[in-house]
Amino acid sequence: xxxxxxxxxxxxxxxxxxxxxxxxxxxxxxxxxxxxxxxxxxxxxxxxxxxxxxxxxxxxxxxxxxxxxxxxxxxxxxxxxxxxxxxxxxxxxxxxxxxxxxxxxxxxxxxxxxxxxxxxxxxxxxxxxxxxxxxxxxxxxxxxxxxxxxxxxxxxxxxxxxxxxxxxxxxxxxxxxxxxxxxxxxxxxxxxxxxxxxxxxxxxxxxxxxxxxxxxxxxxxxxxxxxxxxxxxxxxxxxxxxxxxxxxxxxxxxxxxxxxxxxxxxxxxxxxxxxxxxxxxxxxxxxxxxxxxxxxxxxxxxxxxxxxxxxxxxxxxxxxxxxxxxxxxxxxxxxxxxxxxxxxxxxxxxxxxxx
Amino acid sequence: xxxxxxxxxxxxxxxxxxxxxxxxxxxxxxxxxxxxxxxxxxxxxxxxxxxxxxxxxxxxxxxxxxxxxxxxxxxxxxxxxxxxxxxxxxxxxxxxxxxxxxxxxxxxxxxxxxxxxxxxxxxxxxxxxxxxxxxxxxxxxxxxxxxxxxxxxxxxxxxxxxxxxxxxxxxxxxxxxxxxxxxxxxxxxxxxxxxxxxxxxxxxxxxxxxxxxxxxxxxxxxxxxxxxxxxxxxxxxxxxxxxxxxxxxxxxxxxxxxxxxxxxxxxxxxxxxxxxxxxxxxxxxxxxxxxxxxxxxxxxxxxxxxxxxxxxxxxxxxxxxxxxxxxxxxxxxxxxxxxxxxxxxxxxxxxxxxx
Numbered sequence: 001x002x003x004x005x006x007x008x009x010x011x012x013x014x015x016x017x018x019x020x021x022x023x024x025x026x027x028x029x030x031x032x033x034x035x036x037x038x039x040x041x042x043x044x045x046x047x048x049x050x051x052x053x054x055x056x057x058x059x060x061x062x063x064x065x066x067x068x069x070x071x072x073x074x075x076x077x078x079x080x081x082x083x084x085x086x087x088x089x090x091x092x093x094x095x096x097x098x099x100x101x102x103x104x105x106x107x108x109x110x111x112x113x114x115x116x117x118x119x120x121x122x123x124x125x126x127x128x129x130x131x132x133x134x135x136x137x138x139x140x141x142x143x144x145x146x147x148x149x150x151x152x153x154x155x156x157x158x159x160x161x162x163x164x165x166x167x168x169x170x171x172x173x174x175x176x177x178x179x180x181x182x183x184x185x186x187x188x189x190x191x192x193x194x195x196x197x198x199x200x201x202x203x204x205x206x207x208x209x210x211x212x213x214x215x216x217x218x219x220x221x222x223x224x225x226x227x228x229x230x231x232x233x234x235x236x237x238x239x240x241x242x243x244x245x246x247x248x249x250x251x252x253x254x255x256x257x258x259x260x261x262x263x264x265x266x267x268x269x270x271x272x273x274x275x276x277x278x279x280x281x282x283x284x285x286x287x288x289x290x291x292x293x294x295x296x297x298x299x300x301x302x303x304x305x306x307x308x309x310x311x312x313x314x315x316x317x318x319x320x321x322x323x324x325x326x327x328x329x330x331x332x333x334x335x336x337x338x339x340x341x342x343x344x345x346x347x348x349x350x351x352x353x354x355x
Numbered sequence: 356x357x358x359x360x361x362x363x364x365x366x367x368x369x370x371x372x373x374x375x376x377x378x379x380x381x382x383x384x385x386x387x388x389x390x391x392x393x394x395x396x397x398x399x400x401x402x403x404x405x406x407x408x409x410x411x412x413x414x415x416x417x418x419x420x421x422x423x424x425x426x427x428x429x430x431x432x433x434x435x436x437x438x439x440x441x442x443x444x445x446x447x448x449x450x451x452x453x454x455x456x457x458x459x460x461x462x463x464x465x466x467x468x469x470x471x472x473x474x475x476x477x478x479x480x481x482x483x484x485x486x487x488x489x490x491x492x493x494x495x496x497x498x499x500x501x502x503x504x505x506x507x508x509x510x511x512x513x514x515x516x517x518x519x520x521x522x523x524x525x526x527x528x529x530x531x532x533x534x535x536x537x538x539x540x541x542x543x544x545x546x547x548x549x550x551x552x553x554x555x556x557x558x559x560x561x562x563x564x565x566x567x568x569x570x571x572x573x574x575x576x577x578x579x580x581x582x583x584x585x586x587x588x589x590x591x592x593x594x595x596x597x598x599x600x601x602x603x604x605x606x607x608x609x610x611x612x613x614x615x616x617x618x619x620x621x622x623x624x625x626x627x628x629x630x631x632x633x634x635x636x637x638x639x640x641x642x643x644x645x646x647x648x649x650x651x652x653x654x655x656x657x658x659x660x661x662x663x664x665x666x667x668x669x670x671x672x673x674x675x676x677x678x679x680x681x682x683x684x685x686x687x688x689x690x691x692x693x694x695x696x697x698x699x700x701x702x703x704x705x706x707x708x709x710x
Contacts, residue, residue: 055605083397083558090659096415118556118561133491152377163555166555166562166563189604198607199607200521200603200607201473201603203438205438206473207603208521208522208603209516231606231607231610232606232608232609232610232611233609233610233611233613233614234610234614235611235614236611236615237614245607247555248555248562248563248604249603249604249607251555251586251587251609252553252555252586252587252604252608253587253607253608253609254587255432255587255588255589256587256588256590256591256608256611256612256615257611257615258587258588259587259588259589259590259591259592260591260611260615261610
């Protein structure tokens with residue numbers, strides 16, 4: 001392995017080059033492109049972790065700034081079909097494990113992976129400590145909505161947890177609300193993000209016992225601008241800036257949003273081929289359809305932050321293309337520059353003193 | 356109250372006339388229309404339960420067959436904003452309670468309500484017994500998919516529970532699978548319906564402990580054609596004929612499907628007004644859009660069966676229009692004719708002997 005040279009001013013992003021359905025090609029391509037970027041790329045280095053030969057071959061074909069990219073060899077990869085826990089224990093030399101170890105050792109400031117999400121969450125939570133005062137990390141997903149928010153005019157709502165864990169206790173749901181708030185403040189520059197609790201009713205006394213108790217905790221917490229409970233149909237409308245839920249429900253919710261988008265665009269595609277009139281209609285409508293597509297297009301932002309750890313971790317959908325991985329790299333850089341783990345620790349600290 | 360006359364051959368549907376956002380107008384209109392119908396309406400009587408003056412006034416304006424409609428006065432109604440349990444205990448004279456009592460007394464064969472869903476579920480489960488061998492009733496919702504199934508070529512999948520309760524134990528999830536199967540066999544005439552378990556992974560060992568155990572029970576049950584676990588994005592594709600999940604998750608899932616539809620069509624409507632080219636495009640595309648709309652249109656079928664009780668109960672979305680209530684009436688008649696509670700008891704009996 002080549003010695004990794006770091007300067008104090010620069011940022012280094014460790015990237016699991018082998019993770020994802022189109023790895024290493026799209027991952028390496030996204031890194032190559034980012035290495036050439038003036039603004040965002042300035043002072044940013046990338047540490048590609050994976051099969052050295054495969055990465056070298058992929059880079060060879062691409063324009064890139066070789067001074068900004070270093071390769072770190074990791075001989076194996078955890079495949080999508082594998083059971084995360086078993087695979088992680090069997091292969092300490094897997095790219096995701098090695099990438100985590102590099103971040104843990106201070107060789108990089110953040111981790112980006114489009115690999116097996118369960119394995120990435122598990123590897124990250126094992127390598128990096130939880131922010132003090134937090135019971136549980138949460139995977140947050142942004143989803144596009146018709147409403148824009150904050151100074152950055154983000155057309156996104158944040159939903160967490162979407163699968164870092166399954167169930168959540170009331171105080172953990174409160175922690176998700178505090179982390180989500182901090183994230184929306186920093187990333188969307190939304191000063192008073194509206195936090196909502198996902199339930200089966202707007203009524204505060206309805207829902208599971210955990211949800212009923214979490215409603216109480218969220219509503220009386222001064223650091224949280226609590227909107228109240230929302231129901232499933234209010235998610236796509238984007239009424240709330242931050243939606244809090246347990247991981248099992250969040251996983252189902254975010255995947256349904258994704259699935260509806262796919263099913264609708266499959267139908268639109270088949271309509272395109274079916275009739276000349278429909279084809280013309282689709283062309284005339286393209287601007288309008290673009291608006292609908294924005295509502296449901298997951299490639300447009302591409303990275304889900306794993307919040308609550310002492311390091312910045314961004315996971316991409318395994319099916320991510322180059323654009324999605326590129327957006328995830330940008331998000332990782334932004335979160336490192338904003339010192340997100342510190343900001344979240346501060347938000348939780350406010351939590352403890354006021355809670 | 357007028358004496359209710361019943362013949363052995365006829366079917367009587369008790370309808371909560373006061374339930375729903377547009378009650379009693381749309382409910383009475385749907386019943387009036389159904390009373391005139393030749394085929395389906397033959398031998399079918401309706402018992403409208405609610406404010407007698409309001410119902411009489413509404414009927415007065417409408418063509419209807421007065422021999423097929425009887426009114427039963429119930430002076431109060433449970434409003435949408437009320438807490439179900441409290442309201443039910445306070446008002447035994449509410450339309451939903453009276454409608455349940457009439458079914459329980461054998462004056463009607465089925466209940467249809469577009470009122471407060473929580474109150475309707477609670478009133479029904481208090482009045483009607485559970486089918487023997489069943490731990491819990493389940494509210495089933497059909498949702499449209501691109502795939503058709505069964506002899507009836509239903510473009511619908513069934514998902515249950517969507518909110519009769521919150522959590523579910525493994526054997527209750529198995530019960531949902533057996534009931535859903537029986538329903539798909541009878542209503543969609545789908546001989547071997549594919550039953551799937553909603554989880555956060557296709558992997559049988561993933562998910563909550565309840566889901567992991569339910570996977571085992573469903574997979575080894577001979578009366579169930581088990582497809583395995585599915586994830587949220589597979590719901591809109593309609594891969595499974597019956598999707599099994601706990602009520603809290605099901606409620607969120609079905610409302611997201613509904614919400615995405617609304618958000619997308621709001622955007623299409625605004626596109627229509629925004630540009631002439633878009634308006635022309637929408638016109639040319641109308642057939643194609645219709646296809647997309649079918650994917651997400653909840654008015655098209657309008658009734659959710661509450662399964663596992665000894666009586667036929669169909670709940671409508673409170674926002675239902677006349678068409679949706681009319682479809683729910685048709686569904687109630689169909690389920691009474693098919694003796695659905697008996698069929699479900701038989702399916703569960705198979706369950707006990709083989710499980």
